Amino acid sequence: MKMKMKAILSVTALTLAPMLSGSVQAGPSSNVAYTVDTINMIKSADAEAGKQKAAACGSCHGAEGIAPNPSWPSLAGQNANYTYKQLVDYKDRTRADMMMMGMVMASSQQDMADIAAYYATLPLPAAKEASGDTSAADVMVNRGAADRDTPIPACKACHGRSGEGQWVGVPSLAGQNAAYTKGTMMKYKNGARGNDVYSVMRNIAKSLSDDEIGALADYYAAMGN
Ligand code: HEC
Ligand code: HEC
Structure with missing residues (x-):
């Protein structure tokens, strides 16, 4: 009886812990x-x-x-x-x-x-007005950065030439709200979002500065229809 109670308690603690901390639990992404x-x-x-x-x-x-x-x-x-x-x-x-x-x-x-x-x-969101200088983001999207400690592949290799994504689960980014895109990339960077299989986006985001992430978000917001 005592044993059983303990088992129930620890199962509850296990299920509650990630909920309460709001952190991503260990396990498959x-x-x-x-x-x-x-x-x-x-x-x-x-x-x-x-x-x-x-x-x-x-x-x-x-x-x-x-x-x-x-x-x-x-x-x-x-x-x-x-x-x-x-x-x-x-x-x-x-x-x-x-x-x-x-x-x-x-x-x-x-x-x-x-x-x-x-x-x-439904049709993709319309392109937003480009804000600021997007030339560095343009290089990152089209060529990536091979010179980093962790080389960054060109975003377009997966997200497509026009940010349209790929049907196998690579999201479209074109016309997406920049504040959302920036926020979710910051979550990949700090680990608050970890549902990307093989850490593909977490690894990329960790190699980008916060300013680069902001510029990439603006760049993709300005793409689209
Ligand atoms: C190797 C392929 C690959 C490359 C290169 C890549 N991505 Fe991704 N990206 C993905 C996949 C796959 C997902 C979806 C992960 C998931 O299933 O949750 C994703 C998700 C995202 C998301 C989340 C979109 C949303 O709606 O929440 C953003 C933003 C993003 N990528 C931006 C970028 C940027 C910017 C670059 C270039 C610096 C880049 N990605 C390079 C494969 C890639
Ligand atoms: C009260 C506001 C609210 C409502 C209602 C809501 N959502 Fe969301 N949704 C959000 C927010 C905020 C996010 C971003 C959360 C994050 O950062 O993970 C989000 C994220 C998403 C995403 C991820 C998008 C991406 O690009 O990765 C999907 C898909 C989604 N919601 C679908 C739905 C569906 C389907 C419903 C209705 C059943 C719904 N949402 C209702 C606020 C809402």
Whole structure:
């Protein structure tokens, strides 16, 4: 009896600790693998149903997926595999955000696939006015920086020539709110966001200065339609 009680207590402590600290728990960076089954489920998801299921999301992400607050991400035009993975990651708490965890707590995998499919049908956000000098960011995006202690690959190698991303789960960055992009890259840099498989973005962000991150965020915001 005593043993059993102790076991229950330690399990509770284990589940609560990462919730309370808000930190990313040790373990896999994501439980989502882009298997054929997962990709097929997202491909055949119901965007119309997703539109209904996303009704509660519009207050922050916009009725057409364009977030009115620059610190919040736009979702319009984002590739469905990426959006699906983020929703599952919030639900699994491998991407820590108390508000988003709450939003998807009751969602099934099918709900999340439908919602992701819906947002993918909307047009990407419009390009914002370029701010400041973006020439250094342009070099980083198109050529990277081979001379760093940890060499930085060109962003376009993965995120595409026009920041359009790739269907295998590399997000589109074009027209995204700069304050959000900067914020999420700072989270990769300080480890608050750790749902990137193989630490691909954490390693890159750690090799960038805060100013470079800001300039890259402005650069991508000014891309797009
Ligand atoms: C109260 C405001 C709010 C509501 C409502 C909300 N979100 Fe969010 N959402 C946010 C914020 C803030 C973030 C950024 C959190 C972070 O930094 O991880 C976010 C992040 C996201 C992301 C990650 C985007 C990316 O580019 O990585 C997705 C996907 C998302 N939300 C989908 C949804 C869906 C689907 C719903 C409705 C079921 C929803 N959100 C409801 C505020 C909200
Ligand atoms: C080797 C491929 C690769 C390279 C190079 C790369 N990225 Fe990424 N990036 C990814 C992947 C994959 C993700 C999605 C991680 C996940 O599933 O959560 C991502 C996510 C991001 C996000 C989060 C987007 C969002 O909506 O939250 C930003 C911002 C970003 N990358 C910016 C950059 C910038 C800027 C560069 C260049 C300095 C860069 N990336 C280089 C693969 C790459």
